[in-house]
Amino acid sequence: MRPERARTYQTEGIILNRRDWGEADRLITLFTPEYGKLRVVAVSARKPTTRKSGHLELFTRGRFVLARGRTFDKLTQAQTLDYFEGVRRDLARIGQAGMLCELVDRFFEEADAAPAVYDLLHNALLALNSGDPGDLVLLHFQMHLFDLVGYRPALHECVVCGEPVAPVAQFISVELGGVVCPTCRQRLREEEGAAAEQLVRPLSLNALKVLRFLQTAPWPRVRKLRLPDDVREEVRTLLELWATHHLERGLRSGRFLREVEAWYDAKKKP
Ligand SMILES: [Zn+2]
The missing domain is CATH 1.20.1440 (de novo design (two linked rop proteins))
Structure with a gap:
């Protein structure tokens, strides 16, 4: 579960899904080791000038700062840990990732913590990235x-x-x-x-x-x-x-x- 008291919290995560939301926002599905699957809003992520957008590609692994919101938590900061460039160079690998x-x-339903599945996904992406x-x-x-x-x-x-x-x-x-x-x-x-x-x-x-x-x-x-x-x-x-x-x-x-x-x-x- 998400920490209930803190207004903001940080987590590592892998981006499972992203879709357009409202005028310029994105709804991002993150898979995290501690909180499981989270759906969060990245405000203004579709504006080309925004610094966040580069960190929000599908299957990127990153570190994220989230602020608690009423329906969805808001993504306030994103830092890429692994972009998996080797995967992105190959159409078949992009499909597999x-x-x-x-x-x-x-x-997974939202907020089912599953650290072993997180490791499994991370290791599979690393293997795809290395050309296995x-x-x-x-x-x-x-x-x-x-x-x-x-x-x-x-x-x-x-x-x-x-x-x-x-x-x-x-x-x-x-x-x-x-x-x-x-x-x-x-x-x-x-x-x-x-x-x-x-x-x-x-x-x-x-x-x-x-x-x-x-x-x-x-x-x-x-x-x-x-x-x-x-x-x-x-x-x-x-x-x-x-x-x-x-x-x-x-x-x-x-x-x-x-x-x-x-x-x-x-x-x-x-
Ligand atoms: Zn039998």
Whole structure:
């Protein structure tokens, strides 16, 4: 929670979102280690002469001074700590950083303090900035975000019968929260018919291994992973489905990333 008594307070934060507000103001969504997500107004931030505006770009990490207000607190000072220039030089990385921010924005209500998520986001931005593989940054981030918000996929025991998962192709269910073994899937199909097809989708053994690796391995090992295209696509689709199921709405930046990639692919073709 915000400090209740002080009229002004300071915090470090990462800018998750910003939009125009009124005539010349901006409404900024900040993610902070101590106070969680805060929505604050940057007065006159859209006037070109204002000194604040340069510090208020999306996914900038900064130090902010805020004054308590009736509806929204007001941003009175902003100082950039990290602009993540390496990210901003590359359209695909900008999209990936945007997706990190959107996921955090959507998974958190205002004022839910979550210092571990702040560190996760900060480290993912640092990895993107240093040129680490962006697709892996995103997959690793999602897997750990699900863990920290209580939606960790169960990958070692079948979520229906509880038996250990054998090293063969499996099934997985977003609704049921993890891997469903072939025996349980067969039984579900006999009992539920077509409804089971909706509920439980196939999961290749390679994708299962990658999911487990993402869940437990530290980033320096994950960043060296080389994924065949089909496995990466399977894992990516599944994690996007996992996020959207829990958020109940489509992620805009996921679509944006696919558009960027389609654009690059089209350019590559002779
Ligand atoms: Zn089972």
